[in-house]
Amino acid sequence: MTRPPRALVILAALAASFFAVPLAALALRAPWASLPEVLTTEVVGSALRISLISSLAASALSAVLGLPLAWVLARVPFPGRSVLRALVTLPLVLPPVVGGVALLLALGRLGLVGGALESLFGVTLFGTLPGVIVAETFVAMPFLVLTVEGALKGLDPRYEDAAATLGASRGLVFWRVTLPLAAPSVAAGAVLAWARALGEFGATITFAGNLPGETQTMPIAVYTALLRDVDAAIVLSLVLVAVSLLVLVTLRERWTPQA
Amino acid sequence: MSLEAQVVARAGSLALDVDVRAAAGQTVVLVGPNGAGKTTLLRVLAGLLPLAEGRVTLDDEVLEDPAARRRLPPERRSVGFVFQDYVLFPHLSVLDNVAFGLRARGRAKDEARKQARQWLERMGLAAYAAERPRVLSGGQAQRVALARALATRPRMLLLDEPLAALDAGARAEVRRELKSSLGRFDGVRLVVTHDPVEAMALADRVVVLEDGKVVQEGTPADLSARPRSSYIAELVGLNLWRGQGLGDRVRLDSGGEMLVSHAPMGEIYASVHPRAVALYRSRVEGSPRNVWRGRISGVESDAGRVRVRVEGSIPVVAEVTPAAVAELSLIEGQEIWVSIKATEVSVYPA
Amino acid sequence: MKAGRIAAIAPIVGFVVALSACGGDEGGSGGQAEASRVTVFAASSLTQAFEAMAVELEEDSPDTTIRFNFGSSSDLATQLEQGARGDVYASADEANMTRIVDADLVEGEPSVFVKNSLEIIVAAGNPEDIRSLEDLENSDLVLSLCNEECPAGKYAAEALAKAGVSVKPDSLETEVKAVVTRLQVGEADAGIVYASDVASAVGEVEGVPIPDDVNVIATYPIAELTDASSAAGEFVDFALSERGRAILEEHGFIVP
Numbered sequence: 018m019t020r021p022p023r024a025l026v027i028l029a030a031l032a033a034s035f036f037a038v039p040l041a042a043l044a045l046r047a048p049w050a051s052l053p054e055v056l057t058t059e060v061v062g063s064a065l066r067i068s069l070i071s072s073l074a075a076s077a078l079s080a081v082l083g084l085p086l087a088w089v090l091a092r093v094p095f096p097g098r099s100v101l102r103a104l105v106t107l108p109l110v111l112p113p114v115v116g117g118v119a120l121l122l123a124l125g126r127l128g129l130v131g132g133a134l135e136s137l138f139g140v141t142l143f144g145t146l147p148g149v150i151v152a153e154t155f156v157a158m159p160f161l162v163l164t165v166e167g168a169l170k171g172l173d174p175r176y177e178d179a180a181a182t183l184g185a186s187r188g189l190v191f192w193r194v195t196l197p198l199a200a201p202s203v204a205a206g207a208v209l210a211w212a213r214a215l216g217e218f219g220a221t222i223t224f225a226g227n228l229p230g231e232t233q234t235m236p237i238a239v240y241t242a243l244l245r246d247v248d249a250a251i252v253l254s255l256v257l258v259a260v261s262l263l264v265l266v267t268l269r270e271r272w273t274p275q276a
Numbered sequence: 277m278s279l280e281a282q283v284v285a286r287a288g289s290l291a292l293d294v295d296v297r298a299a300a301g302q303t304v305v306l307v308g309p310n311g312a313g314k315t316t317l318l319r320v321l322a323g324l325l326p327l328a329e330g331r332v333t334l335d336d337e338v339l340e341d342p343a344a345r346r347r348l349p350p351e352r353r354s355v356g357f358v359f360q361d362y363v364l365f366p367h368l369s370v371l372d373n374v375a376f377g378l379r380a381r382g383r384a385k386d387e388a389r390k391q392a393r394q395w396l397e398r399m400g401l402a403a404y405a406a407e408r409p410r411v412l413s414g415g416q417a418q419r420v421a422l423a424r425a426l427a428t429r430p431r432m433l434l435l436d437e438p439l440a441a442l443d444a445g446a447r448a449e450v451r452r453e454l455k456s457s458l459g460r461f462d463g464v465r466l467v468v469t470h471d472p473v474e475a476m477a478l479a480d481r482v483v484v485l486e487d488g489k490v491v492q493e494g495t496p497a498d499l500s501a502r503p504r505s506s507y508i509a510e511l512v513g514l515n516l517w518r519g520q521g522l523g524d525r526v527r528l529d530s531g532g533e534m535l536v537s538h539a540p541m542g543e544i545y546a547s548v549h550p551r552a553v554a555l556y557r558s559r560v561e562g563s564p565r566n567v568w569r570g571r572i573s574g575v576e577s578d579a580g581r582v583r584v585r586v587e588g589s590i591p592v593v594a595e596v597t598p599a600a601v602a603e604l605s606l607i608e609g610q611e612i613w614v615s616i617k618a619t620e621v622s623v624y625p626a
Numbered sequence: 627m628k629a630g631r632i633a634a635i636a637p638i639v640g641f642v643v644a645l646s647a648c649g650g651d652e653g654g655s656g657g658q659a660e661a662s663r664v665t666v667f668a669a670s671s672l673t674q675a676f677e678a679m680a681v682e683l684e685e686d687s688p689d690t691t692i693r694f695n696f697g698s699s700s701d702l703a704t705q706l707e708q709g710a711r712g713d714v715y716a717s718a719d720e721a722n723m724t725r726i727v728d729a730d731l732v733e734g735e736p737s738v739f740v741k742n743s744l745e746i747i748v749a750a751g752n753p754e755d756i757r758s759l760e761d762l763e764n765s766d767l768v769l770s771l772c773n774e775e776c777p778a779g780k781y782a783a784e785a786l787a788k789a790g791v792s793v794k795p796d797s798l799e800t801e802v803k804a805v806v807t808r809l810q811v812g813e814a815d816a817g818i819v820y821a822s823d824v825a826s827a828v829g830e831v832e833g834v835p836i837p838d839d840v841n842v843i844a845t846y847p848i849a850e851l852t853d854a855s856s857a858a859g860e861f862v863d864f865a866l867s868e869r870g871r872a873i874l875e876e877h878g879f880i881v882p
């Protein structure tokens with residue numbers, strides 16, 4: 018067993034406490050006595066419901082739209098492909114609130130496309146659950162696209178060649194060979210997207226607004242509660258931490274390489 | 277049934293320009309060094325790579341003709357392809373792998389599976405029907421890949437290095453089985469390999485590709501007797517030199533002269549089997565006419581025989597027994613006398 | 627492995643879903659689904675008073691459900707302009723109500739239903755011994771104010787200007803209740819909020835009165851919005867009624 022240098026151990030301990038102490042503070046300051054009561058209030062219940070529905074929908078939408086996009090990026094050479102890839106990666110780097118502003122300018126009532134949406138179909142996204150889903154999908158889809166694109170690129174193209182020589186049309190090759198082989202990465206990408214969507218704040222509050230019972234997701238509820246009722250904020254935070262921990266624990270095998 | 281293909285194609289930096297003919301019931305083996313274009317040629321015939329120029333016809337059906345703007349995509353060709361390392365679908369069972377082609381071409385699931393099961397039985401692998409390909413040994417996977425390709429009853433069978441993924445122990449056995457399987461297939465058969473033993477064992481005809489061009493064609497015997505490139509010579513295990521024929525001797529392009537029984541005038545190839553090259557510790561008086569001194573540059577043993585490389589005025593490879601190696605202390609750097617009878621030198625026009 | 631993972635996630639998902647189902651209400655869009663549902667957008671200073679009013683109203687008419695969206699009056703006005711759907715809007719100043727009127731979102735005319743005055747807010751026991759607006763100039767004090775977007779912030783700036791006091795706030799909050807929270811958790815020493823806000827957190831905080839000559843009186847208009855549910859009128863009427871005004875007065879507001 019190697020004995021690490023002392024300075025390294027000290028710095029590592031410091032780093033560990035950087036994460037551990039705030040989380041411990043959260044647990045210690047929690048109003049454990051009034052927890053059941055706070056947990057069942059309307060604020061918490063509706064925030065959870067909105068967060069769950071919107072994040073799952075955003076993850077599903079990311080998969081449905083993201084898989085074809087990933088396929089095109091991985092397999093179809095066309096001029097401007099690298100520009101498209103950069104565009105798709107942008108929400109990863111952009112501050113989420115900037116994404117929210119951009120969405121507002123495009124899909125808001127006075128926006129590029131939003132104006133038409135309202136006048137032709139009577140559809141507004143602000144203040145609605147679909148608006149939340151749009152904002153969350155915007156920030157979450159890149160995770161799925163990049164994960165799947167990487168997996169598709171790593172896929173031996175000879176599987177698809179073999180299927181073709183056996184008589185499979187291009188559609189059949191996609192459904193019965195490419196997709197099943199890419200499925201694990203699509204699942205991993207969907208989980209990443211879901212986790213990202215669950216935690217999204219800036220884009221959602223900017224584009225969909227902060228309406229309790231309609232668009233107030235868990236992160237937004239925490240932020241709002243902090244302004245008025247610190248105990249509620251702590252409880253909501255704990256719920257989010259618990260959910261995140263559970264996701265990490267049950268999926269940790271994905272992150273550690275298989276033997 | 278037969279294949280006629282004039283192929284001009286590009287793949288990366290390789291420019292392929294070959295004419296290939298193959299009749300049904302004949303196994304044509306494509307050999308050549310790495311990068312010669314063998315796999316590329318197979319992919320073109322399968323439709324996985326487009327022709328730049330030329331035409332591919334199978335049994336009077338034009339599969340591809342750029343000039344006539346005709347190109348059948350791979351899924352519409354009646355071709356079975358066995359890939360190097362088999363490329364079995366890992367997410368499907370062995371049975372569904374074999375059934376894949378049938379289902380892709382419209383057969384109902386049950387019907388396809390029934391036929392697939394029959395193929396597996398023929399290959400002796402029925403017990404593995406429900407397993408995933410990853411549990412199969414190399415030889416078993418090869419049989420499944422072959423069954424998968426044959427299940428759709430293609431008119432042409434293409435095999436890319438079918439034995440390369442196997443370890444040496446399995447190879448001989450699987451090669452024998454492959455030969456008999458191929459023998460039962462009555463369509464056009466093309467096999468690509470870089471292994472000389474495989475080529476000689478499986479081939480009815482051999483086509484040698486180098487740098488995208490056909491360098492020599494013929495039966496294995498033709499090639500063994502008269503190789504026309506150092507690759508082929510290496511392939512069949514002969515010493516080969518190019519030079520000028522001068523009646524009773526030949527002048528080698530690489531330098532030096534050898535006395536021979538008879539040499540036609542003009543450009544020639546001269547070949548000598550390593551077994552006909554004798555080695556002596558000291559110069560010996562005798563009938564062999566070609567005697568010179570050289571230095572051993574390498575000693576390799578291979579399946580009970582030892583090949584000794586000798587550098588000198590004429591570089592040559594000699595084949596001797598291990599006993600001889602021990603007795604004569606044949607080691608690298610050792611000075612040695614080489615002796616070749618004139619009658620052992622085969623000379624033929626280039 | 628896969629089955630094990632699903633078995634582990636399932637109970638967690640079940641728990642979270644149950645939590646969201648039993649606490650949350652049944653969704654639906656902005657209050658139009660049922661006639662007896664009212665969504666009230668109200669300035670955050672009205673939180674405690676309006677919640678008390680809602681309890682009484684729902685007792686009176688058990689079919690009516692009242693839902694609140696509290697926030698800074700200007701944020702709420704922005705949301706309504708952006709297309710959020712509400713039935714009633716109650717603002718802490720006329721300016722924000724005018725925005726809504728100008729956006730053609732108001733049914734009929736707004737009515738002023740209550741007023742409020744400003745107070746300095748300090749920790750219980752007034753440890754820093756703050757007596758007047760001038761005392762806020764002390765740079766050692768951690769001072770929290772509402773930002774200029776919210777009515778409370780504007781009013782505070784007015785009062786400070788009238789008193790000739792210039793301060794450098796250490797923190798600008800987005801709504802007046804946030805100033806109260808800062809005081810409650812001890813992150814600020816003083817702030818300027820409404821009298822009703824001090825009353826709502828009595829025990830944890832104290833108020834220091836601001837003299838009438840420099841104080842600012844906030845006027846709160848309330849209005850029914852266009853396309854409101856039928857029960858919206860009930861709420862507005864209740865706010866203007868005797869019982870409503872009594873509740874407001876109890877909570878520290880000034881009833882005209």
